Amino acid sequence: MAAGYKTVEPLEYYRKFLKQNCRPDGRDLSEFRTTTINVGSITTADGSALVKLGNCTVICGIKAEFTSPPTDAPNKGYIVPNVDLTPLCSSRFRSGPPGEEAQVASQFIADVIETSQIIQKEDLCIQSGKLSWVLYCDLICLDYDGNLLDACVCALVAALRNVRLPSVKISEETGLAQVTLSSKSPLNVLKQPVSTSFAVFDDTYIIVDPTGEEESLATGLLTVVTDDDGKLCTIRKPGGSSLSAEKLQECISRAVSRHKEVRALLDEVLLSVKTQ
Template structure:
């Protein structure tokens, strides 16, 4: 009967729980789902991570390739981010070209990476104007149940934190490139960035780490990325305006959450560094 009520009247079903200061999965408004991190699980990638929050699962694989630098940044490498939301992760996505949501997620994750300044692209330069590293970061969602931006960012950060690149020498005169696959060095990173998503109902109810059902029924959503103790990105995905007190509460909670998730990532990646 409970499942039928959820299908027929999903909003009333959710409101019934919210009225009791509870959520359908048993969490209170400020409780997060458990986090699972598994790094270096894809052997064909230079670095990888399976990041899971609740049911939402994202696989990140990074492939590093040598290329000529962009004309406007001759002393910098570059990063190409792509988020894939295939039909396997949710019935809401169909086969074919990337959906609007996948394109939006790609843009958001790319902007979070850029704004966080976690990676100095000059560290990816081998020879100015001639040779740089390009990092292709593919993020594939295999189970979509809300807060997908948070999971994508977590997977990307963990993968970057375990990325080791081979030493490369380039002779400008002979244009000869020599790669030393045995000698590998980690990519220097600054403080790991963490994203946290919130959903608001009316002007008084705020929940963290919403599921897909909660996101679809919420009046507004906001994702906040925190690097160290500073916000580096905020994205509000349409909906109604969010009350100022809820925004302030979200920022405070996002900073606390960032510290906890950062420790989890550092613990998970430590055994795989410099290997």
């Protein structure tokens, strides 16, 4: 009977749980799914990380290549993110050019990189006006189950912290780059932004870490990105139900506490890799 009711009236079925301050999967409204992080699993990349947020799984691989610096900023390099949503991760996606959701996610990640200043692009310059690094950050969703943005931001930060770049010098005689693969250094990751997403139901209930089903039933979505200092980097609210100033502040406070949880997990994982 319950299964039939859920199929016929999924939102009403869900509301019965919300009134009890819980969800069908057993979580309370402010509880995140189990988060796991693995780094360095792609040996052909210069940095990589795999993040699981419940069933939602995203892998990030970073490749560093040489390029000419921007003409208007000769002392900087580039960071180029791209989010890929293939049919492999969900039947809702199709093969071919990136769909709207993938494009929105890629732009969101690019905005987070800019607003949070994860790394200084000046650190990617090898020789001003001549040679810089470009970091291609490919984020591939392996299993889609809601809250894609949180998983992507976490995978990006973990992968950036895993990056090791070789020592490079420009030969004065030939003008060519001389690469020392035996001498690699980590990136100077200045900030570690964390994304926290919420779903709104009927302007009354706010839940964290929505699943794909919860996102489809919600009347509004909200994503808050904070940095190590508890400062806001980005707020994204793509329409839907409005939020009062009080409820928005509650979401921001939860995002700040979530940042501490994810940062502690990141530090623990990277420390264990370093000591292996």
